[in-house]
Amino acid sequence: MKNLSWFNKTMFFFNIVLAVLTFVAYVLPFLAPKIFPFLSVLTLFLPMMLILNVIYFIYWGIQFKRQVLLSALVLLLGITFINKFYKFSERNLPEETSDFTVLSYNVRLFNKFEWSEKETVPVEISDFLKENNPDIVCIQEFSNAEDFDYQRYKYRHIISRGNKIKTGQAILSKFKIIETGEIVLPKSHNNVIFADIKKGKDTIRVYSIHLQSIKITPDVNEISDDINGMNQQKSQRILKRMSTAFKEQQLQAEMIMDHKKNCKYPIIICGDMNNSAFSYVYRIIRGDLQDSFEEAGSGFGKTYDFKYYPARIDYIFADKTMQVKSFKNFIEIVDSDHFPVMARLSMIEEKL
Secondary structure, three states, X not given: OOOOOHXXXXXXXXXXXXXXXXXXXXXXXXXXOOOOOOHHHHHHXXXXXXXXXXXXXXXXXXXXXXXXXXXXXXXXXXXXXXXHHOEOOOOOOOOOOOOEEEEEEEOHHHHOOOOOOOOOHHHHHHHHHHHHOOOEEEEEEEOOOOOOOOOOOOEEEEEEEOOOOOEEEEEEEOOEEEEEEEXXXXXXXXXXXXXXEEEOOEEEEEEEEEOOOOOOOOEHHHHHHHHHHHOHHHHXXXXXXXXXXXXXXXXXXXXXXXXXXXOOOOEEEEEEOOOOOOOHHHHHHHOOOEEHHHHHXXXXXXXXXXXXXXXXXXXXXXXXXXXXXXXXXXXXXXXXXXXXXEEEEEEHHHHO
């Protein structure tokens, strides 16, 4: 520190603060949010902290300062987290007749409340499904829309609730559905549905999940301004609301974990988790399943239209009895505040 200029001393002080916060964020996925609900907010910003640590690593490195070791240690310890945030290469294995595709999409009620000026959202989503032709579709925030064509899927499991406006979830399948069900989440408008689907000689259980929303604006600038104190009361409300949502998500995630323990079939879990891949709920819902993005995706894997920030909160988890042959997130589709994600899978035993 003695050989550092006053500017570099200041930079290193903030580097230390960043390193401590990053270490805390590394630990949080292993701690239940109800223990430290406010700290759980850090998991949302871990990707940003990783980027800042890379910047510090470069900053000290080009000066040949030993302070580079701090950022190097932080990045080394977080190497597994980096893979959840950004994939440098993708997998796209040759297609075979035994492959099947699974698509997950939060459609935001097909624009029922006219958040978008486009009046053809249901039609465009129908056309998108026709073009990509997924075998199984999991839809969150489903609502009846006259112009949405789902009749091409012979087998359907749809649960909607509400008086004037019915909302819920849908699982659409080209393969026969032999059993369906729902996990009712307490004190929540969100829910989880599942369908046991017969594909050839195999039966697969598909869950479509929609966890509690943390209800934040899709503009990272506004959140940053609030939390930095420009609007202290509003920032406190946001943090309290997010903390409450994290605790509710924990309960919901644990219900899903308990439910899937009793399933005798290979499992696929799709849906909108409303949380990052660095969170407690991600860790326990995923369990020993494969994250399709980590297996075969590329880039940031952005699934939510969050301004200036590549938020990944929609997932497709696949059983280890399956091979993830390709994965895609369709960021060019702007018919919702979420982007659809699709994985191409195959049962491993079919290849033996």
